[in-house]
Amino acid sequence: MTIPEEMVAMVLPETRRPLERRTVAVPTPGYGEVLLRITACGVCRTDLHLVDGELPDVPLPIIPGHQIVGTVVARGDGVPDLRQGTRIGVPWLGWTCGSCRYCLMGRENLCDQARFTGYTLNGGFAQYAVADQRYCFTLPDHYDDMAAAPLLCAGLIGYRSYRMCGDGLDRLGIYGFGAAAHIVAQIAVHQGRDVYAFTRSGDVAAQDFALSLGAVWAGGSNDRPPEELDAAIIFAPVGPLVPAALQAVRKGGTVVCGGIHMSDIPSFPYSILWGERSLVSVANLERRDAEELLAIAPEIPLRTEVEPFMLEDANEALSRLRDGRLTGAAVLRIGTE
Numbered sequence: 001m002t003i004p005e006e007m008v009a010m011v012l013p014e015t016r017r018p019l020e021r022r023t024v025a026v027p028t029p030g031y032g033e034v035l036l037r038i039t040a041c042g043v044c045r046t047d048l049h050l051v052d053g054e055l056p057d058v059p060l061p062i063i064p065g066h067q068i069v070g071t072v073v074a075r076g077d078g079v080p081d082l083r084q085g086t087r088i089g090v091p092w093l094g095w096t097c098g099s100c101r102y103c104l105m106g107r108e109n110l111c112d113q114a115r116f117t118g119y120t121l122n123g124g125f126a127q128y129a130v131a132d133q134r135y136c137f138t139l140p141d142h143y144d145d146m147a148a149a150p151l152l153c154a155g156l157i158g159y160r161s162y163r164m165c166g167d168g169l170d171r172l173g174i175y176g177f178g179a180a181a182h183i184v185a186q187i188a189v190h191q192g193r194d195v196y197a198f199t200r201s202g203d204v205a206a207q208d209f210a211l212s213l214g215a216v217w218a219g220g221s222n223d224r225p226p227e228e229l230d231a232a233i234i235f236a237p238v239g240p241l242v243p244a245a246l247q248a249v250r251k252g253g254t255v256v257c258g259g260i261h262m263s264d265i266p267s268f269p270y271s272i273l274w275g276e277r278s279l280v281s282v283a284n285l286e287r288r289d290a291e292e293l294l295a296i297a298p299e300i301p302l303r304t305e306v307e308p309f310m311l312e313d314a315n316e317a318l319s320r321l322r323d324g325r326l327t328g329a330a331v332l333r334i335g336t337e
């Protein structure tokens, strides 16, 4: 298998600028790393936050994309397990130090030195990428490359958010019905829970989409649901949804903020938090989230709704995501021709 010296990549040159199509060197795998030929890469709201300058300390220029599906085409030293030709997925968490207090307490998602795919490590909006093999996952055969990509962040962050919803979960609210929500909703419905979907008010397409996945109710984000919720997950990066969700959950209920960035949360009366309601955030993922989700996905089976784009159309995919004009998950289809 010949590996070319150069590849096409969509590169972020500066924040708040469009990605540029560039020809760059194919990276060489270092110790413990594999080189992937990429076939698909999901587009996530975090990519949008990166491009829009809402994440700190971006090492520019950088190649975004952290839901990578590809095939191993070369290995560095110290890679015993992954053979050439193996299909793998690369998620957001790209490396951790293993020695900081968070790593030692088993919370690698909070590692002080963590590196992130498509943020502090070059990502998958390109024909090739290198990745530390310890943070890669083999993917269930049930999914083709395009369908597997959204599992790697929308799925993983969604699953982690869902896990944090607490006990006694019968009624789950989901604010922002995009890529992560459409996966969480299927897991919750499969497990016999009632899903209440909150979208931008008047977004009938998103509400219909939620109902088609088994939600019992869909409405605007300012609507009160017909029943008190046991927990709510907020995927939309909209701070005013926090008090709205707190008002919708019962005593002892949990509100989970699933995104990496959110607009400011307006002040709210303590009474809507009182009653032992919890407000928590989800940061990154642990490898355990991936192992668990990738095991249950084909059993349910989770179906990922994908809107395909060519690699060169990454800017179009991002702008559609920004405007809320996507149903399900945008995924770049990447070839080497």
Ligand SMILES: [Zn+2]
Binding pocket: 096, 097, 098, 099, 100, 101, 102, 103, 104, 110, 111, 112, 113, 114
């Ligand atoms: Zn660490």
Ligand SMILES: [Zn+2]
Binding pocket: 044, 045, 046, 047, 066, 092, 153, 154
């Ligand atoms: Zn993501």
